[in-house]
Amino acid sequence: MNFKLTSVLFYFRKKLIMNIMRAFIFLFCTAIFGFTPANLFSQNAKIVITADKTVTVDEVFDLIKQQTNYTFIYQEDLFKKLPKVHLKKGKIRVNDLLEASFPGKDFNFSFSNGNTILVKAAAAEKVVVQQSKSIEIKGTVTNDKKEPLPGVNIKVRGTNATAQTDFDGKYTITAPNDGTLLFTYIGHTAEIVAVNNRKVINVTLKEETKQLEGVVINTGVTVRKKELITGAVTTFRGEELRQISTQNAVQALKSLDPSFIVVNNNIAGSNPNILPTIEVRGQTSLTANQVDSQFRDDPNQPLFILDGFPTTLQQVVDLDINRIASITLLKDAASTALYGSRSANGVVVIETNKPIPGKLQFSYVYNSSYEFADLSVYNLMNAAQKLEFERLSGAFIVKDGSAETTPLTWDKEYNRRLAAVRSGVNTYWLNEPIQMGLTSGHSLNFGGGSEEFRFNIAGNYKTLTGTMKGSEHDTWGYNTTLTYRKNKLNLSNQFFISGGNNQESDYGSFETWAKASPYYPKYNENGVITRYMDGSSLPLTSLQTIVNHPANPLYNVFLGSYDKGKDFNFTNNFAINYDVNPHIKATGALSVSRLDNHNTVFVSPDDTRFVNNISTEKGTYTSYEAITDKWNANLGATYSNVFKNVHSFNYTIRASALETKNNSYKTALRGFPLGVGGNPAFAFGYEPNGKPDVYTELIRSVDLTNQINYAYDRRFLFDFTQTISGATNFGTNKKYSPYWGVGFGWNLNNEFKMNEDIVNIFKIRANIGQTGNQNLVGFASYDVYAYNPNTNVFGAGLGVSQIANPNLEAQRTKDLSLGLDLAMFRNRLTMTLGAYRRKTSPQIVAIDLAASTGLNGYPLNVGYLTTQGLELKMNYNFIYDLSRNFVWGIGLMGATGDNELGGFGNALSSLNSEAQKSTSLTRYYDGASSNDLWAVPSLGIDPATGREIFLKKNGQSTFTLDKQDEVVMGNSRETATGVVSTNLNYKGFSFGLFVRYSFGAERFNSALYNKVENISRENIFDNQDARAFTDRWTTPGQMAQFKAIGLTNNTPISSRFIQKDDYISGESIRLGYRVTDRDWLKRAGLTALGFNALANEFFRVSTIKAERGIEYPFSRIYSLSLNLSF
Secondary structure: OOOOHHHHHHHHHHHHHHHHHHHHHHHHHHHHHEEOOOOOOOOOOEEEEOOOEEEOHHHHHHHHHHHOOOEEEOOOOOOOOOOOEEEOOEEEEHHHHHHHHOOOOOEEEEEEOOOEEEEEEOOOOOOOOOOOOEEEEEEEEEOOOOOEOOOOEEEEOOOOOEEEOOOOOEEEEEEEOOOEEEEEOOOEOOEEEEOOOOOEOOEEOOEOOOOOOOOEEEOOOOEEEHHHOOOOEEEEEHHHHHOOOOOOHHHHHOOOOOOEEEEOOOOOOOOOOOOOEEEEOOOOOOHHHOOOOOOOOOOOOOEEEEOOEEEOHHHHHHOOHHHEEEEEEEOOHHHHHHHHHHOOOOEEEEEEOOOOOEEEEEEEEEEEEEEEEOOOOOOEOOHHHHHHHHHHOOOOOOOOOOOOOOHHHHHHHHHHHHHHHHOOOOOOHHHOOEOOEEEEEEEEEEEEEOOOEEEEEEEEEEEEEOOEOOOEEEEEEEEEEEEEEEOOEEEEEEEEEEEEEEEOOOOOOHHHHHHOOOOOOOOOOOOOOOOEOOOOOOOOOOOOOOOOOOEOHHHHHOOOOEEEEEEEEEEEEEEEEEEEEOOEEEEEEEEEEEEEEEEEEEEOOOOHHHOOOOHHHOOEEEEEEEEEEEEEEEEEEEEEEEEOOOEEEEEEEEEEEEEEEEEEEEEEEEOOOOOOOOOHHHOOEEOOOOOOEEEEEEEEEEEEEEEEEEEEOOOEEEEEEEEEEEEOOOOHHHOEEEEEEEEEEEEHHHHOOOOOOOEEEEEEEEEEEEEEEOOOOOOOOOOEEEEEEEEEOOEEEEEEEEOOOOOOOOEEEEEEEEEEEEEEOOOOEEEEEEEEEEEEOOOEEEEOOOHHHOOOOEEEEOOEEEEEEEEEEEEEEEEEEHHHOEEEEEEEEEEEEEEEEEOOOOOOHHHHHHHHOOOOOOOOOOOOOOOEEEEEOEEEEOOOOOOEEEEOOOOOEEOOOOHHHOEEEEEOOOOEEEEEEEEEEEOOEEEEEEEEEEEOOEEEOHHHHHHOOOOOOOOOOOOOEOHHHHOEOOOOOOOOOEOOOOOOOOOOOEHHHEEEOOEEEEEEEEEEEEEEOOHHHHHOOOOEEEEEEEEEOOOEEEOOOOOOOOOOOOEEEEEEEEEEEO
């Protein structure tokens, strides 16, 4: 074979060129794609640190992956020898974060496959130190204020030697005597210090001055920085809620925001099966006039949004508080107009925990609560007082003309009861239905996934027994959230099912036990519970009855009667987001849900109330089932951009549709044999005129929303929201209404470039708008007919139960809101001040038509209601030492407000007339407040005669009360109410105290009116307030608050029973400890352990002495919480 020289040269030349190209490519890639931590990302790439914390280098990479599009690949144990990194709350450039995490050049970073970054250990530097020796160096690292800094990273340059300061800022490290030390700490400027044979080196690190980032607000539709919002909004993290209460979010919110009001329910007390009454910034509607429906919400209740979709108050109360990530409260038109006709009462936006990428995370929380009934407010007579009171009132004197019994038999009965009292009988009946309430809750949560696919699964189960025996409210829930993100597409689906069982106390109303006379024993001489309190079990006729024959409330408890219910809820939310380009994002979502509630009430035929009934009328059974099917869909798009670095512009358009279908079925049966346990198959028949009741309702609503947000250089702010809403709730001719909000804001701190060490936030804001309320009526557009079996002899006929009002308009609330947001001294002092005025017109009220129509409750637009008020929230941290994790501060929040009626004329005269016939003190007059208490002024008890003296409008005094002399004698709204709080955090320990104050409210004391006076022959043998015996007028010339004892002194309502109700109460107190990053935790497989002890409603001091909790007592709650993270 012959070779040519040219071929050989070409071969070697080709090989040489290829080697040169390979070397060039390698060098080029090294130059272009090889990075150090300091230049890996662009200068503008930043991430948000949500709280001060200490993390590993692996967790630093997790943070970067969560908030950027970059993925890191490295050997699993590559960073195990590196010290942990201390992060401070705020925003930091990614390059700075990596620089602090990798202070040396011990690792190489290179790109692979787009946004994937390979991290490898660099070859150890060969450092030749001639004639140097290693020495041990000690020292302290402090900040500008000479405060020690824990967790500062120290590295000997040119070696792998590292160390970290302890909680006192001290460190020890071995280094060459002519070496160099590098000190790095997040939020501070790095320092390079030469050793120079020194064995003690103290270093001061300077804090970097960086812009404080604002809080992010989720309105349920958009996500924006609070700094750029012109509306009144507040956001609370789930952790803040759980530090107040472990019960539910509602109980926690009332301690955190002055606008969120939970109205005191003196009837229901702490009954776990009764929903609270909630208002945000007062009332917009007259609750007494709403058109009744079992599906209607309280017209003053705010709208609740759960993960982007409307939900019910029951679901919010039953929601596991450990699932809540944040709650945002929207208060005025600029922030709520997004929700159109449903937003007049404010909006509460709840976000639950979302999946987090990374390794599998698991947590378990156990909550236990112990409730104790507060019986100190029941001021009842003892046995001796009660019997003597009855004797003085003439209860044992035979009625004139009565032939039932002789005076001798009445005297014998009195002597028998007197003998029992003298033998020591003094029964405290209030203890009998009471127990220690116990709540036990379990919450499990685990999740994880990759950047593309994430999942979160949560479950909870809670059992609750109330302070009245037999009362229960058990709930359970299961939630799965899946998210998938690929390039520009983001899909998420949340599946949620929940349910529960509830039961009212077998002991019935607590009022029954408060009425039981103490001179009766609970059992007879044989220890048997008898049907009647006198020890007998056989019923007596009226002729056989001596004085009275009261039933023993204990007898009915064990008969098998019940009042129980169960519910099941299913919800599935699906959402899709698509990033068209960096500035435009399209969104769509669909939610479907079903709420099923079933309640049954059975009263045993052996109950004492049926003792005189025939067998076919003994025992009752009522069954009620309600099903709500709902779907909600929305489509929208958002455009956002920043022009020339100063003009921030956002535009959002959103269309939504909602359909709600309500169905209910109710049946009432009576006549049961003994021993069938409420089986409806054994019922004799229906209640009279009690045929099954079927109710069906379909409500549809649509909304189209446009929103513009503009900010100039973060100084001047402008928001505009416009929504067109339509709903079938209203008249055919008035289904659609416009709603809008315009807001302006001015960040003075940015405008005048104020010193950030002094002023961090100084914003004034103002907005005006119009929102709506559709929680009122159902079939305003239609005539409603009902079958009436008594119409004629030929069978059932139709009767008109409602006449349509095709011109019924939605209630519209015009809202003017002003506010000031202030933060100073690096947020050590924060304050929010708000003022508002809302006018809701027209109101929807129920008017009774002419008697000839046979109709009442006709829905009509008439009048207006104006509400105005002020609110303040401020906090100051006296100690704010993050280096030692030592923070102590106090807080104050308060609110005041009232309303005024107008434009009603005589439209509500029928309501006023009915109120004057009852014990209601509410009147509806133009110029007055719906919270005013109307009564005839009382001048007290005449010392000479013992009679009450009234003051007429003309100034004259009289013994005769005239309802025409009624004037405003008080107001049930507080002049000022709020919470004073203090919070202390020291290392892992935490303490919090929240005390509520309320001043300026008046209250009608029903205990005085019903249990001190107005005691008749019919209720004289019920137990009464002790003041009826001790504080009554007895002799001429005596100064007394109450009239003389007697059975014929009917007392009308006057101002004498209206009293000041000023109080302070212990709303919450907490002591907690949380520990992380301990070797013993790691050995147990834990990453964190937390423990909290809480108490709620633990004391109350009031100026009024009145019964609290008529049908169910109020409780004091003590809780323990254990939190485990794996």
